Amino acid sequence: MFHAKVRITLRKSILDPQGKAVEHAIGTLNVGTIHDVRVGKFIEMKVDVQDEAGARAATEEVCKKLLANPVMEDYYIELEKA
């Protein structure tokens, strides 16, 4: 079994208004200069497959078909043996 951690981020070329709003809010906190804020999704799941290649393939299929919008988003998969 593997523990999959998936990060889904907007592509660099896509404007991120939510990130801009967070950046503006951070500006009111006086914690120094923070910029280029971008907000994405983080999804964890347990994948019941014995080999790493199979677990990666299953997770990629879930990302492509369900979790990420391939036009606007990129996804990164990290697998840990559980």
Added chain:
Amino acid sequence: MFHAKVRITLRKSILDPQGKAVEHAIGTLNVGTIHDVRVGKFIEMKVDVQDEAGARAATEEVCKKLLANPVMEDYYIELEKA
């Protein structure tokens, strides 16, 4: 300057209905057994501080005051020298 990557997840003890909905949707894809799906947030930002300790402190303050709800959520910070 540092590139901060922040993962915000619901605490283990908190029910995640969004994760349950995703898990149910994954069940219709025929990609094998995937369970314990939990959905969180992923936030990237550039922190203009020279030393790593200072960058971590600034990012933690942003997490505590703005990004995470400390009652229900945990946050994990990764810093990369940019």
